[in-house]
Amino acid sequence: MSFSKIAFLGTGLMGEPMCKNLLKANLPLTVWNRTKDKTHELKNLGAEVASLPHDAVKGADVIITMLSDGAAVHDLIFKQNIAEKICNNATHIDMGSIGAHEAIEHSKKHIIKGINYLDAPVSGGTKGAEAGELAIMVGGNEKSFLDMQDVFTPMGHSTFVGPNGCGQLAKLANQVIVAITIGAVSEALILAGKGGADRGEVRKALQGGFASSRILSEHGQRMINREFEPGGPAKFQVKDLRNAIKASEQLDLDLPLTKLIHKLFSDMISNGKENMDHSGLLTHLEEINNITTP
Numbered sequence: 001m002s003f004s005k006i007a008f009l010g011t012g013l014m015g016e017p018m019c020k021n022l023l024k025a026n027l028p029l030t031v032w033n034r035t036k037d038k039t040h041e042l043k044n045l046g047a048e049v050a051s052l053p054h055d056a057v058k059g060a061d062v063i064i065t066m067l068s069d070g071a072a073v074h075d076l077i078f079k080q081n082i083a084e085k086i087c088n089n090a091t092h093i094d095m096g097s098i099g100a101h102e103a104i105e106h107s108k109k110h111i112i113k114g115i116n117y118l119d120a121p122v123s124g125g126t127k128g129a130e131a132g133e134l135a136i137m138v139g140g141n142e143k144s145f146l147d148m149q150d151v152f153t154p155m156g157h158s159t160f161v162g163p164n165g166c167g168q169l170a171k172l173a174n175q176v177i178v179a180i181t182i183g184a185v186s187e188a189l190i191l192a193g194k195g196g197a198d199r200g201e202v203r204k205a206l207q208g209g210f211a212s213s214r215i216l217s218e219h220g221q222r223m224i225n226r227e228f229e230p231g232g233p234a235k236f237q238v239k240d241l242r243n244a245i246k247a248s249e250q251l252d253l254d255l256p257l258t259k260l261i262h263k264l265f266s267d268m269i270s271n272g273k274e275n276m277d278h279s280g281l282l283t284h285l286e287e288i289n290n291i292t293t294p
Helices: 015-026 037-043 053-057 070-079 101-111 127-131 141-148 166-194 198-208 216-223 234-249 258-271 276-288
Strands: 005-008 029-032 062-065 091-094 116-119 134-139 158-160
Touching: 005 015, 015 029, 015 037, 015 127, 029 053, 037 127, 037 158, 037 166, 062 070, 062 234, 070 101, 101 166, 101 234, 116 141, 116 166, 116 234, 127 134, 127 166, 134 166, 158 166, 166 198, 166 216, 166 234, 166 276, 198 216, 216 276, 234 258, 234 276, 258 276
Parallel strands: 005 029, 005 062, 062 091, 091 116, 134 158
Antiparallel strands: 116 134
């Protein structure tokens, strides 16, 4: 499917590399970011830069948002009346992580205005964004999903998971698994290290058995190297876990492990580590156990 204009709103940590891959695919891209300095490199690579978000979406076939949370999306698209500037039959793809209930609400508002809406959050972090290997979980109308394949493909692998809201539920499921596994790997390394084992060698040994996982491989290495610069900041992990708990309550479910890991991450950011990578939960658990940094 050909496009005359794709508008991308939010060119931050994840958005910028996603935009670079769209440009590599020779798609007609116009970008906007609240901090304009973050669009300079994209402009040099061939993107049009809009001074206002209203200008970015005007005449666009596709609008992609990659913002911090549901409140930011609601403020930009609806409170600032961006939705009024979106063309009839255009498709808004929200690729940020927001609440499933917020995605459903946003979809209803768009449908009334004749705008297609897909909630399409991603997993894979900045590495996946740079490599064009994001896992993209999509909720909405299946025809709209199929129509957007030329947009999704440069950024990663997309999977249609159900109606609006289901993309966000899939992302929440992802974040629950990630958060609990980070906690499990952290505690396992602390346990082994306290008993005298070499944490790095334990990580290598566990990769050959049932405990092997991408979290153990990648985040386990971060923990060994103590490299906690954010790929996925802890504050965003807390946001996602909070949304998962809210969704579980709406579905009349009790998720005790999710509640426990949410509290641990919440305590971590309360201790001033909100911008540390979520694998830095290890440091919080070390402090609980009065373990000096090895």
